Amino acid sequence: MTAIPTPVTHTAAPRRGLGRPLMYVALVIISLFFLIPVYLLIVTALKTPDAIDLATTWALPGTWNWASFSQAWDKIGRNLGNSLFLAVVATLLSAMIGSVNGYALSKWKFRGADTLFALMLFGMFIPYQSVLIPLFQFVKSIGLYGSIWALILAHVVYGIPITTLIFRNFYADVPGALIEAATIDGAGFWSIYGKVIFPISIPGFVVVIIWQFTQVWNEFLFAATLTNTSSQPVTYALSQLAGGQAVSWNLPMAGAIMAAIPTLLVYILLGRYFVRGLLAGSVKG
Amino acid sequence: MKTSDRTWSFVVLLPSVILLAIFVYGFIIQSGWFSLTDWGQDPVQALSAHPVLHFQGLANYRDLFTGFLDARFRQDLVSTIFFTVFFIAGCLILGLGMALLLDRNPRGEAVWRTIFLFPMSLSFIVTGTIWRWMLQPSGGLNVLPQAVGLPKGNFEWLSSGAAVLKFDWNRLPLLTAALVGLIMVYVAVRAQRDGARTRTLVAGICAVLLLGWALLIGPRLKLLPGVELHGFNLALVGIILAAVWQMSGYTMALYLAGLRGVPDELREAARVDGASEWGMYRSVIFPLLTPITLSATIILGHISLKIFDLVFAMAGPDNSATDVPALLMYVTSFRGNEFAKGAAIGMVLLILVAAVIIPYLVSQFRRAEA
Numbered sequence: 001m002t003a004i005p006t007p008v009t010h011t012a013a014p015r016r017g018l019g020r021p022l023m024y025v026a027l028v029i030i031s032l033f034f035l036i037p038v039y040l041l042i043v044t045a046l047k048t049p050d051a052i053d054l055a056t057t058w059a060l061p062g063t064w065n066w067a068s069f070s071q072a073w074d075k076i077g078r079n080l081g082n083s084l085f086l087a088v089v090a091t092l093l094s095a096m097i098g099s100v101n102g103y104a105l106s107k108w109k110f111r112g113a114d115t116l117f118a119l120m121l122f123g124m125f126i127p128y129q130s131v132l133i134p135l136f137q138f139v140k141s142i143g144l145y146g147s148i149w150a151l152i153l154a155h156v157v158y159g160i161p162i163t164t165l166i167f168r169n170f171y172a173d174v175p176g177a178l179i180e181a182a183t184i185d186g187a188g189f190w191s192i193y194g195k196v197i198f199p200i201s202i203p204g205f206v207v208v209i210i211w212q213f214t215q216v217w218n219e220f221l222f223a224a225t226l227t228n229t230s231s232q233p234v235t236y237a238l239s240q241l242a243g244g245q246a247v248s249w250n251l252p253m254a255g256a257i258m259a260a261i262p263t264l265l266v267y268i269l270l271g272r273y274f275v276r277g278l279l280a281g282s283v284k285g
Numbered sequence: 286m287k288t289s290d291r292t293w294s295f296v297v298l299l300p301s302v303i304l305l306a307i308f309v310y311g312f313i314i315q316s317g318w319f320s321l322t323d324w325g326q327d328p329v330q331a332l333s334a335h336p337v338l339h340f341q342g343l344a345n346y347r348d349l350f351t352g353f354l355d356a357r358f359r360q361d362l363v364s365t366i367f368f369t370v371f372f373i374a375g376c377l378i379l380g381l382g383m384a385l386l387l388d389r390n391p392r393g394e395a396v397w398r399t400i401f402l403f404p405m406s407l408s409f410i411v412t413g414t415i416w417r418w419m420l421q422p423s424g425g426l427n428v429l430p431q432a433v434g435l436p437k438g439n440f441e442w443l444s445s446g447a448a449v450l451k452f453d454w455n456r457l458p459l460l461t462a463a464l465v466g467l468i469m470v471y472v473a474v475r476a477q478r479d480g481a482r483t484r485t486l487v488a489g490i491c492a493v494l495l496l497g498w499a500l501l502i503g504p505r506l507k508l509l510p511g512v513e514l515h516g517f518n519l520a521l522v523g524i525i526l527a528a529v530w531q532m533s534g535y536t537m538a539l540y541l542a543g544l545r546g547v548p549d550e551l552r553e554a555a556r557v558d559g560a561s562e563w564g565m566y567r568s569v570i571f572p573l574l575t576p577i578t579l580s581a582t583i584i585l586g587h588i589s590l591k592i593f594d595l596v597f598a599m600a601g602p603d604n605s606a607t608d609v610p611a612l613l614m615y616v617t618s619f620r621g622n623e624f625a626k627g628a629a630i631g632m633v634l635l636i637l638v639a640a641v642i643i644p645y646l647v648s649q650f651r652r653a654e655a
Binding site: 055131 | 300312313407424594598635
C-alpha cells in the first residue's frame, strides 16, 4: 500500500446538474478551514506590535512590518541552525542504515527475519515517554547531555524502524530474478548491493530522506529533554518564544513561519514523495 | 544463494537489532523498574548521579489510580480517552469527505490536495503556536463572526473549566467491565455466525464473567473514599480542532489512495446493475474502505494517546484544563524530579498504546504471511 493518490480520470464520472457546483462549494468551505489559520499567521507576523489588538485580529496590517522577521531571527536563528545540522546529519545516517537493513530483510531472508522485523517495528510506535528517563540517564552517563549529538543519537536509533520499513517495502518491488541473475554471475551480498540495489534506490532514498527530515525537524519531546540552551532545535525555541507572556504576538508568528518554511518547501516541491512516506508509515506492504 | 550471504544479512542487521534491543526493550524494562521504586521521593536522591533506589512494589500505580494527590492523572487519563475518540472521529469524517470530493475529479485537484495536506508537513509546535493565537479568548475565532456582522463568540477555548459527560471515578471498573463485556458479547455473536466454536465459547465466557462482575461486585467496589467526578473538559475542544486541522489530510490521503484503487469496472458493474450513486458507495466502495478506516483509526489513536507537543504549544505545560498523561509525565519527571512516578505514567501510556498497536502489528504480519 505505497500507492500515491495520483489523478486518474474515471471515464464514467457522473455529470449531474447540481452535483458539481455543490462539490466546489464544499471544497471551498473546507479549504477555508485549512487556509484561515495561514491568513491569520501571515497577517499577524506583518503587523507592528502596537497594531496587534484582539479586536482587529482579522484586519490587514495598516503598515507592513517586516522587522518581525529579523527580530525573530535574532531569537531563534541559532536554533534554526541547530535544527538544520541535526536534521541533515540524523537523516543521512538513518537513511543509510535503513537502506542496508531493508535490503537484508527483503532480499536475504533468514529464519525469523519477519519476527525480528515486527519486533523492530514496535519501536516506531512506542510512546517515547516510556523510555525517556533511561534515555535521559544514558545520554547523561556518556557525557552527551546538552549536546546536539544526543539528539542525533536518539533520532537515528528511533528512526531505524521507519527507515527500514520504507526501504524493505521499496526493495520488495525489485524482482528476485535480478538478484538471482547476479548471484549466478558470482556476485555476493555486498557487490549486489553496490551494483544492483543501490543504483536503483534513489526514489527510496528520496522518500526516506524527506520523511525523516520532516520528522526530525518537527520533533519536540527529545528536544525538550536532552538539550540545553546552546543546542536546542527550533521547535523548542519556538515553544519558549510563543509561551512567553511578555512577547508580542508578531514575533512567535514570524518565528512559526521561519520554523515551518523548510518542511513546507519540501512538501510543496516534493509532495508526491512526502505522501508516499506518509502512507508507508501506516500500512505495511 | 550462498550461506555467507545470509550471514552477511544477519551481520548487517545486528547493530540495529542491538541498538533497538537496548533503546526500546532495555529502556522499557528499566522504566518499568524505576516505576516500582521510590526514586524522587527523597529530593537528595532525585538528582544525584547515582541515586539509591528502594523497591516499593506497585505503590506508584496505586497512588496514580486511587491516591488523593493524583486526581490530576486520573483526569488526564479520562481526557486522553475523550480526546482520542473525538480526534479520530473528526479526522475520519473530514478525511473521508475530502477524499470523496477529490475522487470526483474536480478541476485543480492537485491544488485542493495540497491545501488539505500541507498542515501534515508542519510541526505540532508550529500548529500549536498558530492555533494558540487563533483561540485567544477575546480574539481570533471568537471575533471571527464580527467580520460578517454577527455578534462575537465568547467560548473559553483553552481555559474553560466546564466538563461534560461526567462520571464518578469509583464507577470506572464497573463501566470498563460493562463496556468490555458488551464488546465480548458482540464478538461472541459474530464468531457464532462465522461458525468459530472456540472463539464463541471463549468470548461468551469472558462476557458472562465481565458482565457478572460489573453487576454483582462492581457497584460495591470503592477506589476512593469519596465521589470524584471526571469528564470531557471543554477546554480540549480547541486542541482537538487544531489536531484535526493538522491530521485530517492524512486520512484524506489514505482514503484517496483506497478510492483510486477501486477498479473502474467495479463502479461500472454497480451502475449497470442499476445501483444509485449512493447505493454504489454504500454497498461497493465503503466496504472496500473498511481496512483503511481500521488502519487510520489505529495510527491516529496511537498518535493521539501520546500527544504532547501540540498541548504544550497551545496551552503550556501547566494548564490543568487541557492536561494529558504524556505531558504530565514530562512535568512530573523533568520539572518535579519525581522520576519513579513519571516512569509509572510512562508505563501506563505504553500499555495504552501497546493495546492498540500490538494486535495491529500481529494481524498485519499474519496477513503478509498468508
